[in-house]
Amino acid sequence: MKTLIAYPDRITIYAIVLLAIGLLLRYIIGKRRFNRRGIGGVQYFKSYGRSLITTTFERVLNIIATLMIIGAIILYLIR
Numbered sequence: 001m002k003t004l005i006a007y008p009d010r011i012t013i014y015a016i017v018l019l020a021i022g023l024l025l026r027y028i029i030g031k032r033r034f035n036r037r038g039i040g041g042v043q044y045f046k047s048y049g050r051s052l053i054t055t056t057f058e059r060v061l062n063i064i065a066t067l068m069i070i071g072a073i074i075l076y077l078i079r
Helices: 010-035 048-078
Strands: none
Touching: 010 048
C-alpha cells in the first residue's frame, strides 16, 4: 500500500532557504540599527568614516536580502 506523503522538491527547499536567509539578514540589520540608537532616536557612530561604511554596507545587504525574499516568493510560485 502506498502512502500519500508529499515530499518537497528541490525548488521548494531552495525557496525556503532563500526566504529564511533573507529574513534573517533583515532581522540582524534591523537589530544592529536599533542597538545603535540613543535616547533621542539618533544612531551613534565612533567616526564619520565608520558611519559611511556601516550605513552603505547595511544598505547593500538590505537590498540583497530583499531580492532574496522576492526571489524565494517567485521561485515558490513557479515551482
